[in-house]
Amino acid sequence: MKCNVITIVGLGLIGGSLLKALQGFDEAIFYGVDAKEEVVAKAKEQGLIQYCESNEKALMDADVVYVCLPPDAVPDFINNHQFKKGSLVTDVCGVKQTICDRITNPDVDFIGGHPMAGKEASGFDASDGELFKNASYLLTPTEHNQPEHIELLKRIIEYIGCRETVITNPKEHDEMIAYTSQLMHVVAIALCDNRQLDKAKSFSAGSLRDCTRVAKLDSKLWTQLFMHNKKELSNCIDVFEESMNKIKRFLQSEDAEGLQKYLEEISHRKQKFLA
């Protein structure tokens, strides 16, 4: 299907980056909605969106609406606004089960989405049309979604520069993200909760810097993401702690041979799967 009007709700880092990356797609018209008037004005000045007389019209006219809001806000926004009947609505949240479960607006064809891209800065000013280059984009469609909407999203994902569309479901998504993303943020934070951090700079090379890079985070957003996925994340922390304890036992029992074998095995796994 051809897309005539695309509306982005929430012109932060992800919404703004999508808006920039989508320019020119299907020669569509773009509308932007944001709680901050000045952000909408800036996007208009930059020629990224067109004038729209009201947010209501921006939603009602759109073939596709990207709701780029934090997890706590997404279901309410979609359930409490009017959209064009049968239109495609999608989100960009880092959790999917709690979002997908709570969307009840019968007018929209909702497909959960999650671009695996981000950076340490946030807000429209940090947005970047190249943000999705070579990223993976996760979708959680169901049998109830219009096939042409799934195809349209895949076409958009390719257009914005992603390397792949991954079709998954909310359960698998949340289990995997608890590991690949949330656990990494929890670990980075826990690594920085240490009095030795104060004088670490002179005593460190790259490993401290890399392992703690994501500890610079948006605490409000990440609290929501962690809380929406607390069961899976807790499980992930348990698995991780078991591995940490394994290493501690090697140290305490002075089992150098066992430790070396373990390090070698895991180091190989890492090279095999994350090369």
Next chain:
Amino acid sequence: MKCNVITIVGLGLIGGSLLKALQGFDEAIFYGVDAKEEVVAKAKEQGLIQYCESNEKALMDADVVYVCLPPDAVPDFINNHQFKKGSLVTDVCGVKQTICDRITNPDVDFIGGHPMAGKEASGFDASDGELFKNASYLLTPTEHNQPEHIELLKRIIEYIGCRETVITNPKEHDEMIAYTSQLMHVVAIALCDNRQLDKAKSFSAGSLRDCTRVAKLDSKLWTQLFMHNKKELSNCIDVFEESMNKIKRFLQSEDAEGLQKYLEEISHRKQKFLA
């Protein structure tokens, strides 16, 4: 003091990189010693070292000897070889207390050293004269060392491109390194000891990649480093686990407010000390 002959023992990643970075220093002559004949031959072919009729002479003629061997090998090498009387001998090990304590050769003026530089590859072929650019270089001199030797090392450290010389002692060194380096490697390994790693690539952006970068490690070397510093490393793991448990408790008690406050506090600390 001017330096006429510098000998590097162990032409691996660090030894080879030192040899390359040191070229031209004080117009000194360089000798290389390595268990692998072909590595010494290669260094000679590349014009990095001069011909020397024996390893004994390479050690006896040197004003400075860099012993770039793994921790288990350093004390024995220094104690069981003859050096020029009063000459400066230094090492590059990632642990210092067990090394410094065990060196008993009365002929040498030993100063422990540790350049905070490395990369995922190892061996002479991976060595790089730019490896130390902008790195920190840790030294653990004592009151027994010749002041001119400490000054010479500082001059070398500047010459090879380091950003700073940090004067510390073995105890502080090992406590700090347990945190800034060893804990990061333990965490990276533990993060990769997870069945979800197999399909993680499609579900991840940068955080998994960065947090696990150093899990590609030389298992033999790192086993020695961990074992030489097992008490400090175990303490570090304990402190880290307490922070992980703090986060788990926020999740389990659904204390979103407490979690957000904690994330914000630690995120600020990270930005303050690792900017």
